[in-house]
Amino acid sequence: MSQRVFVKAVAVKQAGRHYSKSAADLAGEVLLEAAMKAGNVDLDYVVVSSTFVELSERQAAFCSYLCEYLSLEDVPCLRVEAGDAGLAALGVAYRLVDAGFRNVAVVGVEKLADFTTTMLNKVLSCLCNSTFESYYGVVPTVQAAFMTRLYMERFGYRYDDIAMWSVRMHEHAAENPYAFMRRKLTLQDILSSEVVAEPIRLFDVAPPADGAACVILSRDPSPDFRIGVDHVSQVSHNVSLNLRDDLTRLYTVEKGRDLVEHYKPTLFEVSDKYSILGILTLEALGLAPRGQAPKLLRDGCFTYGDKRCVNLSGGLKCLGYTGGASGLYLFAMLVLELLGERPFDRAGAHDVGLVVDMGCVDRTALMVVLRRFS
Amino acid sequence: MNMLAGIAGWGTYIPRFRISTREIARVWGDDPLRIRDLYLIEEKSVEFYDEDAVTMAVNAARTALRRAEIDPEHIDAVFVGTESKPYAVKPIASIITAALGLRLDVQSFDAEFACKAASDLIICMYGLLAARRVRAGIVVGSDASQGEPGEHLDYSASAGAVAFVLSSDKDKICAVIEDFYSCSSDTPDFWRRDGCPYPVHGEGFTGEPAYFRHIVEAARGLMQKLGLKPQDFDYAVFHQPNTRFPLRVASVLGFPVDKVRPGIVVNAVGNTYNASALLGLAKVLDVAKPGSRILVVTYGSGAGSNAFSIVTTDNITRKQSLAESLEQQINDKVLIDYSLYLRFRRLIRVLQ
Amino acid sequence: MPELGVLPPRYWRNVRYYYRLEGTRCKTCGRIYYPPRIRCVCGSSDMENISLLLSPKFVLECHTTLHSVPVEFEKFKPLGFGLVRAYLPDGQSIRIIAPLTDFLSRDEYEDASGRELEPTFRVVMRDRTYGLVCYGTKFRIRHSRV
Numbered sequence A: 001m002s003q004r005v006f007v008k009a010v011a012v013k014q015a016g017r018h019y020s021k022s023a024a025d026l027a028g029e030v031l032l033e034a035a036m037k038a039g040n041v042d043l044d045y046v047v048v049s050s051t052f053v054e055l056s057e058r059q060a061a062f063c064s065y066l067c068e069y070l071s072l073e074d075v076p077c078l079r080v081e082a083g084d085a086g087l088a089a090l091g092v093a094y095r096l097v098d099a100g101f102r103n104v105a106v107v108g109v110e111k112l113a114d115f116t117t118t119m120l121n122k123v124l125s126c127l128c129n130s131t132f133e134s135y136y137g138v139v140p141t142v143q144a145a146f147m148t149r150l151y152m153e154r155f156g157y158r159y160d161d162i163a164m165w166s167v168r169m170h171e172h173a174a175e176n177p178y179a180f181m182r183r184k185l186t187l188q189d190i191l192s193s194e195v196v197a198e199p200i201r202l203f204d205v206a207p208p209a210d211g212a213a214c215v216i217l218s219r220d221p222s223p224d225f226r227i228g229v230d231h232v233s234q235v236s237h238n239v240s241l242n243l244r245d246d247l248t249r250l251y252t253v254e255k256g257r258d259l260v261e262h263y264k265p266t267l268f269e270v271s272d273k274y275s276i277l278g279i280l281t282l283e284a285l286g287l288a289p290r291g292q293a294p295k296l297l298r299d300g301c302f303t304y305g306d307k308r309c310v311n312l313s314g315g316l317k318c319l320g321y322t323g324g325a326s327g328l329y330l331f332a333m334l335v336l337e338l339l340g341e342r343p344f345d346r347a348g349a350h351d352v353g354l355v356v357d358m359g360c361v362d363r364t365a366l367m368v369v370l371r372r373f374s
Numbered sequence B: 001m002n003m004l005a006g007i008a009g010w011g012t013y014i015p016r017f018r019i020s021t022r023e024i025a026r027v028w029g030d031d032p033l034r035i036r037d038l039y040l041i042e043e044k045s046v047e048f049y050d051e052d053a054v055t056m057a058v059n060a061a062r063t064a065l066r067r068a069e070i071d072p073e074h075i076d077a078v079f080v081g082t083e084s085k086p087y088a089v090k091p092i093a094s095i096i097t098a099a100l101g102l103r104l105d106v107q108s109f110d111a112e113f114a115c116k117a118a119s120d121l122i123i124c125m126y127g128l129l130a131a132r133r134v135r136a137g138i139v140v141g142s143d144a145s146q147g148e149p150g151e152h153l154d155y156s157a158s159a160g161a162v163a164f165v166l167s168s169d170k171d172k173i174c175a176v177i178e179d180f181y182s183c184s185s186d187t188p189d190f191w192r193r194d195g196c197p198y199p200v201h202g203e204g205f206t207g208e209p210a211y212f213r214h215i216v217e218a219a220r221g222l223m224q225k226l227g228l229k230p231q232d233f234d235y236a237v238f239h240q241p242n243t244r245f246p247l248r249v250a251s252v253l254g255f256p257v258d259k260v261r262p263g264i265v266v267n268a269v270g271n272t273y274n275a276s277a278l279l280g281l282a283k284v285l286d287v288a289k290p291g292s293r294i295l296v297v298t299y300g301s302g303a304g305s306n307a308f309s310i311v312t313t314d315n316i317t318r319k320q321s322l323a324e325s326l327e328q329q330i331n332d333k334v335l336i337d338y339s340l341y342l343r344f345r346r347l348i349r350v351l352q
Numbered sequence C: 001m002p003e004l005g006v007l008p009p010r011y012w013r014n015v016r017y018y019y020r021l022e023g024t025r026c027k028t029c030g031r032i033y034y035p036p037r038i039r040c041v042c043g044s045s046d047m048e049n050i051s052l053l054l055s056p057k058f059v060l061e062c063h064t065t066l067h068s069v070p071v072e073f074e075k076f077k078p079l080g081f082g083l084v085r086a087y088l089p090d091g092q093s094i095r096i097i098a099p100l101t102d103f104l105s106r107d108e109y110e111d112a113s114g115r116e117l118e119p120t121f122r123v124v125m126r127d128r129t130y131g132l133v134c135y136g137t138k139f140r141i142r143h144s145r146v
């Protein structure tokens, strides 16, 4: 066994409007649940991922107050932030375990439902350049709108073709008990939803929500939880969108193509904060040729029955967008899929999966390869 | 001729949006034909919700600087005349220095004398140029003026800006300021108390003892000083609260209507207050031939007038081609209804 | 003193970007940057400021209209944004993300790609009733020509 870091437990809280819970409540619940599943191991480190906790809870040193809340009085803790790429925290945890810490908890948490829509937009605009973009009201949706329009123009697609991503995600989520949005949607539902930033409509946007998810990484393989971490890497492209030659490419995710070729994953959980990012991720990873992803989606690829399945969870589109926790949701879903938990058992046995988490719009990507061992 | 100072460049800014007086009359139950007959105003400009006296001043000043062909580094002063500052305290002029990238050692300030301040500042700048304390300076008149909805002013109070780069460099000057003549008196025809959102006025009292008395006095004083008669001028431009007043004051002074009409802007854009008569001057400069003599008489309530005699030079023709004309800006328009008018002018009561 | 949404020093030091669209140019290799950088990809730190407003021509390459806006822009909605290419006097060009103004509905920008724009100085937002009025550079479709 070449792996040196194992997944000992995962726990997720269904994203939603948890008005009665604080960030510490949500994070605490999933952390305790994961720790219990891991056999109440002693935690050697707690790594927190939250993009907006200062803004939502007006709390610095959230990791420390969280640990106090859980009576983890002497556990070292920190928060890792790389935009809304929550798996950056997992990357740090991975290296802590690799460096000798036995059990490390990664907990992602976000409280977005406390905000009104326009206040939330202000919070999300922090992901854009504050002086050159957010100052004028730019939010990530604007960047995704440019990408969507340019992609449609370049490859001759209509909006219906882009909406296929959302249709597919809702199909997948209908049976996923962890999904925030579990309603099946028709193409017509999507076409009649409100325009947020043309051509992007409401159903192209992963719905912001409260949520928390926890993963415990360990040096010890768990006898009944047979998932190892084969690979964790981060790829960044620290270049503003306006300076890029091609807005129909994901410069960060493209680097994952080597991982696909090397590890040959058959299950994928990828960040789809906007439909276009899901579509472009399929192309960036080489799962679809350039300009072909919407066509392949329409032809029924990447779902149950195909040799490579993408976002059987319903993606962030249906799990909900929980900022720095989002990536941990994708990670946890892939673990459940590899373990063949219901309803993912329909996909049959898969051994290797890839999680792709994204920070901002293509400024950084975290890629994690998970393997089920026997 | 006295070549101490003159205009090196001019720039105008009129918001793209307009409302017709017919539409205003519809909302307030007035007879649109009577309203038209009263003011002879077809449409007036309306600032978009992201415009104010500052933004229009900057846009006009940029155009003026482009026409002047003077490096921003060589501007020594910026003066702004306005009565609709978005900040009660904090100048517009200093924002212009930043937007135009001027030096730190620039003199800048705003002045208020109802609709007359910008023309007062031309006189100030003239003095500094003549005294060789300034090589080139910018004077701006900018207003997004207030008028109480449903009241007379609602039909005329509009938005616009005009800017002039004044210089003492005769190679740059395209219109020489030949001379000027001022008058003022304590005449309460129109005012706005501190903290009040809208001005009030004396209706008919704004006419004879106010507008007409001061404009006639200033114009006659200037012509007498220079030994000139109406026939010595190619154009006559007067302050324009409506179209009737300038036409009538022209006839009182003995100017034929065809010398006044080229400088009329109020019929198409309304009363732009500090920009009013000076926009008329800009409109004339857009078309004037070299050697044209222009009478400009501004008026500000409270009350006073400045009369100027301005003579174009051979440079005028080339300067005309360096930026778009006021006529083009007037024709570049989108008509809106009264509900958008209320939104754009931020007259709908909101929390933020 | 009430709470300010816009901190005066932050606004003040950014005015050159807001008012004059300043970017940077590498004196070694000539690359231009907006947002500005203090170090070029070529490795040189010898950078100069340039105002993109000196560009004689701006062309709209892509646009969107944002209907769900950040809270301080609620009364400015919808917000228009464009990918705008600025053609500098030296023949170089650079693309920027810029706000669009002077439009009443999103329909006005249908088929607007490829059209020439002109910069215009505008209010970006007003900080409450007592805070700073924040100005900046927006673009609108150019109608008339000189």
Ligand SMILES: [Zn+2]
Binding pocket: C026, C027, C028, C029, C030, C031, C040, C041, C042, C043, C044
């Ligand atoms: Zn360089």
